[in-house]
Amino acid sequence: MGQITNSRLTDPADPGAMPSMTYDILIGDRSYSSWSLRGWLSFAAFDIPVRVQATIMYRPEFAQDRHVFAPGLRTVPAVRTPGGGLLTDTIAIAWHLSEAFPDRGLLPADSVERARAQSMIAEMHSGFSALRGACPMNLRTAWEGVTPSEAVLADLARIETLWTSALDRSGGPFLFGDYTLADAFYAPVAMRIAGYGLPVSNRARGYVDAHLDHGPLRLWRALGQTDGPEQPTYEMGLPRRAFPIAPPDA
Ligand SMILES: N[C@@H](CCC(=O)N[C@@H](CS)C(=O)NCC(=O)O)C(=O)O
Structure with a gap:
């Protein structure tokens, strides 16, 4: 787990500010x-x-x-x-x-798998705009009765293809076996699937559960509960349900 502090913002132009060593x-x-x-x-x-x-x-x-x-x-x-x-x-x-940090496993060691991971990261970064627009990440609540549009379903189908092919090759639990940056980039997608109850295969759902059970993500979510009041812009006007937690065997 990275060292996490919530230091106050300091002005970098302040001559009294110490240069950061981290x-x-x-x-x-x-x-x-x-x-x-x-x-x-x-x-x-x-x-x-x-x-x-x-x-x-x-x-x-x-x-x-x-x-x-x-x-x-x-x-x-x-x-x-x-x-x-x-x-x-x-x-x-x-x-x-x-x-x-070349020795921390941020990307797969194998060059072919690394290229796949980099491509998946880039595709997430530049794509899936329908899903991102219709289902903004919201870790405060989950929603009932979401009806995904055709465009959102098309994004989900592409995500299924990417996830399933990576998981089939690696055997899971994460896309390339151990957690890599590819998982970090798809973590918010997994949270959207969990929070909006989006339709995915059991294989993809197992991968979503692995994220729900991931220690850093659980910490992030817990800290987010105290960030302040809910942001009204994320209100969906749908019935609410509790945000899902990982099943015991995830
Ligand atoms: N392509 C950027 C996207 C960053 C981004 O859009 N961040 C949002 C918050 S999730 C933001 O700062 N929005 C404020 C704004 O656009 O004014 C990245 O990968 O970091």
């Missing part, structure tokens, strides 16, 4: 910011220490917090590296960490 990540609401979850898992799932600074989206201070973390920063997550670099996108965070 990574710093700025995240948005843990319950809602799927990109923040991916960025954070890229550290926490591989025991890479990171200092966490949390902001809340859709509030006036969101812009200020981003500016204090890194002037001109547009989105979260973002990472300041110990060497003074700035990573402003989850793909950049993933590639940086896989190069900086």
Whole structure:
């Protein structure tokens, strides 16, 4: 587990500020910011220490917090590296960490499998817009009565194909056997399937359950419950149910 703190934001221009000897990540609401979850898992799932600074989206201070973390920063997550670099996108965070920590298993060791994992990560990063738009990640509640559109079903079918082919080759429980960055990138998809009750095969459902049982994800979700009140923009207007937890044998 990565070192997790909730230090207050400090102004990097403050002459009294100490230079950071570790990574710093700025995240948005843990319950809602799927990109923040991916960025954070890229550290926490591989025991890479990171200092966490949390902001809340859709509030006036969101812009200020981003500016204090890194002037001109547009989105979260973002990472300041110990060497003074700035990573402003989850793909950049993933590639940086896989190069900086080659022995932590962030990507499969086998070059063919590594290429598959990199492709799956890139496809997640640039695709599945129907699913992402219709079913925003929400770890506070689950919903009843969601009717997925054709476009969402098409995204789910592609995700099934990718997951099943990786799981068939590796034997699971994660896409490439042990947890890799590919799993970090698909964790928010697994949370959408769980939270919106989206139709998937038993094989895919088993993979979703592996995420629900993943220690770092469970910690992230628990911390998110105390991030503040629910964000009204994520209200679906549907009956609610409790967010699912992993079954005992997951
Ligand atoms: N491509 C970016 C996407 C980051 C992103 O869109 N983050 C959202 C929060 S989940 C955000 O900061 N939205 C604020 C905005 O767009 O103003 C990445 O991979 O990091």
